[in-house]
Amino acid sequence: MTTLTRTRRDTRSRTRRAIAAVAPLALLAFGASPAPAAMIGGASPDATPEVTSLRCPAGTAGDVVQCPRGEVLRLSGENLRDARAVVFLGGKGSRDDRRATPTTSSPHRVLVKVPSGAKSGRVRVISRRAGASAPGPALQILPASRVTPASVGSGAEGIFPVRGKHDFGTEVNGFGGGRGHQGQDILANCGVPIVSALSGEIQHVAFQSAAGNYVVVQADDGTSQAYMHMREPSTWKKGQPVKAGEQLGVVGQTGRASACHLHFEMWTAPGWYLGGEPIDPLPVLKQWDNQAAGS
Ligand SMILES: [Zn+2]
Structure with missing residues (x-):
């Protein structure tokens, strides 16, 4: 075996090359399985997002969650990892809809700053691959707060x-x-x-x-x-x-x-x-x- 005469460093880089060569094959094999996303244990990335609850640490909780503009709103639900936008639907029609980009999204949670023009109404999530969620719970928008409670945490x-x-x-x-x-x-x-x-x-x-x-x-x-x-x-x-x-x-x-x-x-x-x-x-x-x- 020629490797016996190699330095340890050479052996290591050889191993790395070997792994790199095998990896695409492994991916192919995985991609050929019927439901790779489900196998990982999570929901498929194509599953429709769903918003089940809202929370606003800077606002107040109640039957209808209240949140001041400019503060962080947390949306909880399912299939939220792929969220690319949160739409604040406001009243009837789309003219007062306001979109905002989430600062964080994970499978069950999206954080977003309430945009300045947002009006009270329901909130929905737009997923990159699966499209829009149904309108979620109602949110009452409050004027931007003068103090910044979020700046030091709750x-x-x-x-x-x-x-x-x-x-x-x-x-x-x-x-x-x-x-x-x-x-x-x-x-x-x-x-x-x-x-x-x-x-x-x-x-x-x-x-x-x-x-x-x-x-x-x-x-x-x-x-x-x-x-x-x-x-x-x-x-x-x-x-x-x-x-x-x-x-x-x-x-x-x-x-x-x-x-x-x-x-x-x-x-x-x-x-x-x-x-x-x-x-x-x-x-x-x-x-x-x-x-x-x-x-
Ligand atoms: Zn230190």
């Missing part, structure tokens, strides 16, 4: 993410402390549980040389929270719904970290690397921390 509903003894360190641990520090460090012992501060959906799970093991949650209001340096890779998967208080992992010091701590980031809607931007999470962290201490 503070009141949040839970402090570290379930143990902790502190916020010094200036270098704060937002903007040190070069490009985009979050707040929460110093705690390795092994202390980390929970999701807000309810939402797992947006990202990965390992990165600086962040270590990390998870990003996109909350229902479109903001994102990142949890970094976790001791082990999280068992959560992208797209899974997560409730505030559910455990994401434990404090560690993976990646670029000199001590056990949680590096916590808070991004404005529409979220982490989806057009949002990082903000100082310390005020809202302190609010949650005080709530925990007072309860």
Whole structure:
């Protein structure tokens, strides 16, 4: 065998070439099966989208959900991954219809900012492949709010993410402390549980040389929270719904970290690397921390 005399590096690139050569065959075989999409376990991409409920963290819930223009509306339902537009149908006829592009879409959830001209009425989703959903639940549009509750997340509903003894360190641990520090460090012992501060959906799970093991949650209001340096890779998967208080992992010091701590980031809607931007999470962290201490 000639490979015996090759370096390890050569062998590796050979293996990669071999995989590349096999992959198209595998795809062909898969494409020939009768219902590949169904086999994956999800609905077919051609299935008609359906909107079953609406939620607007910045508005109020009731028989009819209310949402101010400019705020993030969450549509829940089926077959929503392929959504390319949300149509706010307003009153009768199409003249007052307003379209908006979703900031996020996953099989059961679409987030969209209520466009400025939207009128109260039903809401439907247009899927790239399967066309329009039936008109969904009614939405009452409110004038744009002057305050921006979405910018710091649903503070009141949040839970402090570290379930143990902790502190916020010094200036270098704060937002903007040190070069490009985009979050707040929460110093705690390795092994202390980390929970999701807000309810939402797992947006990202990965390992990165600086962040270590990390998870990003996109909350229902479109903001994102990142949890970094976790001791082990999280068992959560992208797209899974997560409730505030559910455990994401434990404090560690993976990646670029000199001590056990949680590096916590808070991004404005529409979220982490989806057009949002990082903000100082310390005020809202302190609010949650005080709530925990007072309860
Ligand atoms: Zn940090």
